[in-house]
Amino acid sequence: HIVIDEASQMLTSSALVSSVVRMLSMLPAYNISxxxxxxxxxALERADALGASEGAGSMNTLLGxxxxxxxxxQEPESAxxxxxxxxxxxxxxxxxxGNAPGNCLVVFQTVxxxxxxxxxxxxxxxxxxxxxxxxxxxxxxxxIAR
Numbered sequence: 001h002i003v004i005d006e007a008s009q010m011l012t013s014s015a016l017v018s019s020v021v022r023m024l025s026m027l028p029a030y031n032i033s034x035x036x037x038x039x040x041x042x043a044l045e046r047a048d049a050l051g052a053s054e055g056a057g058s059m060n061t062l063l064g065x066x067x068x069x070x071x072x073x074q075e076p077e078s079a080x081x082x083x084x085x086x087x088x089x090x091x092x093x094x095x096x097x098g099n100a101p102g103n104c105l106v107v108f109q110t111v112x113x114x115x116x117x118x119x120x121x122x123x124x125x126x127x128x129x130x131x132x133x134x135x136x137x138x139x140x141x142x143x144i145a146r
Contacts, residue, residue, distance in 0.1 A: 002027075007036040008043035017051035017062055024065040036066065040078035041085060069107040070117075073099040082107075088114070101129035 002023075004010060011017050023034050038044040048062040063085065071082055079097035083090060086107050092114070096105055102121040107114050121129055127139075 001033045001035060003035045003037070005037045007038050008047055011047040011050065011062075014050045017047055021051055021060050021062055021065050024062075024067075025060055028067075040074060041081035042078060045081065045085065067108065067110065069109065070104050071096045071099070071107065072104040073097070073101070101126055 004020075007020075011020060020034070020036070027034055036044075038047070044063065051062050069082070069086060071079075074082060074096050076093070076097045079093045082088065082096055083093045086109050088107065092105065095116075099105070102119040104117050105114060106117050127135070
């Protein structure tokens with residue numbers, strides 16, 4: 001498994017996006033999975049547009065080669081974008097925007113399958129699964145101060 005966290009920070013040129021698209025297309029034949037983590041659907045859409053700007057009209061796109069989308073709690077605008085891009089029922093926007101930590105909707109777009117997933121998070125670890133920037137800053141500052 002190759003995991004690229006904060007993928008939008010890496011996918012900053014059309015050449016990089018095209019390379020990742022090729023990886024997403026070829027590596028499964030070698031039993032290698034590539035996982036991309038984006039903060040929101042807008043970042044994913046921007047990265048995909050970079051790949052398309054290289055004239056990849058007939059080639060695969062980033063959005064077209066991702067086999068599964070794991071939609072954790074999203075801001076309402078990003079949830080709306082996910083519903084539009086992935087052609088989901090409108091009522092699922094609220095579920096995507098309201099997911100509690102440990103819950104997500106997994107969308108296999110090519111086969112039209114959606115699965116709600118819930119991972120039981122022990123209360124003592126719950127704070128670790130929240131992406132509140134200010135809370136993360138306080139935790140980081142506290143760890144550095146030790």
